[in-house]
Amino acid sequence: DRTIDFKGTIDLVTDADRASEELVGAAITGRFPEHRFIGEENTFLSGDTPAGSELYYWLVDPLDGTTNYAHRYPHFAVSIALEHAGQVILGVVYDPMRDELFVAERGGGATLNGAPISVSQIDILERSLLGTGFAYGPEERNENAHVWNGFLTLAQGVRRDGSAALNLCYVACGRLDGFWERPLNA
Numbered sequence: 001d002r003t004i005d006f007k008g009t010i011d012l013v014t015d016a017d018r019a020s021e022e023l024v025g026a027a028i029t030g031r032f033p034e035h036r037f038i039g040e041e042n043t044f045l046s047g048d049t050p051a052g053s054e055l056y057y058w059l060v061d062p063l064d065g066t067t068n069y070a071h072r073y074p075h076f077a078v079s080i081a082l083e084h085a086g087q088v089i090l091g092v093v094y095d096p097m098r099d100e101l102f103v104a105e106r107g108g109g110a111t112l113n114g115a116p117i118s119v120s121q122i123d124i125l126e127r128s129l130l131g132t133g134f135a136y137g138p139e140e141r142n143e144n145a146h147v148w149n150g151f152l153t154l155a156q157g158v159r160r161d162g163s164a165a166l167n168l169c170y171v172a173c174g175r176l177d178g179f180w181e182r183p184l185n186a
Contacts, residue, residue, distance in 0.1 A: 004070050011136045012066045017041050020062035020078055028058050038186075057083040059186045064093075065163035079165035081186070093165045102169040110172050117173035128177035129157045131167040135183060144182065 003015035021039040029037050035056040058080065063069055065076030074097040082090040093102040102117075104110035110117050122128050130151055134144045152158050159176070161167055164184055170176040 002070055012070050013041060014063065014066055014070055016069060017063040017066055021060060024060050024062060024078065024080065028060075032056065032058075054085060059083060061165060064165040065161075068162045073162070075161050075163050075166060077163055077166045077169075093169050095166060095169075100169075102172065104172065112169075112173050119171060120174040120177045122177045125154050126156060128155050129159065129175075130155045131159045131161060131170060131176045131179040133160060133162065133164050133167070133181035133184075135181075140183065147180065147182075 005013050007013050018041055021041045025037050025039055028035065035058055037058045037060065039060045039062060041062060060081075061079040063076055064079045065073075068074070069076045076097070077093050077095045080090075080092045081088050087106065089106045091102075091104045094100070095102075100112060101114075102110065102112055120128075132144070132148060132151075134141050148158060148160075159167075164179075164181050167176060167179045167181075171179050
């Protein structure tokens with residue numbers, strides 16, 4: 001059973017989003033009380049920051065692919081980033097359906113379940129498999145559809161899976177050759 005609420009006309013939030021954000025937020029702030037935590041579902045947990053310290057920000061999407069989750073479509077993930085001095089220095093995405101953990105550290109490469117990963121070597125658009133996503137607003141969706149139609153005839157294939165975080169990880173490990181979505185935000 002799922003408890004589903006709406007943040008907008010079609011933008012969902014579930015009890016799993018809130019529970020995941022609370023669990024991740026408590027773990028992070030418990031371990032790093034001087035850091036700031038910013039969750040998509042408006043949870044702002046933070047401790048006291050010592051004077052003169054540089055802030056670290058944890059940015060969390062507790063359930064990227066909420067619509068998929070709400071419909072029992074098994075393509076969603078937990079996405080966590082750590083930002084310091086204006087740069088993302090760590091990214092972690094966990095896919096609970098496939099038990100896959102993607103980790104990337106600035107300057108340290110990226111891994112999938114601890115093994116190094118790399119992007120596809122395909123450099124010809126007509127041989128590429130691309131991923132995309134669509135905005136929640138109708139006008140933005142029209143723009144997304146126009147771009148989709150353009151790539152649909154140029155690429156080998158285009159997929160729309162509903163989780164930008166996973167699609168970006170799929171580019172990182174070579175499952176997708178490219179990804180675009182507008183607008184995307186932290």
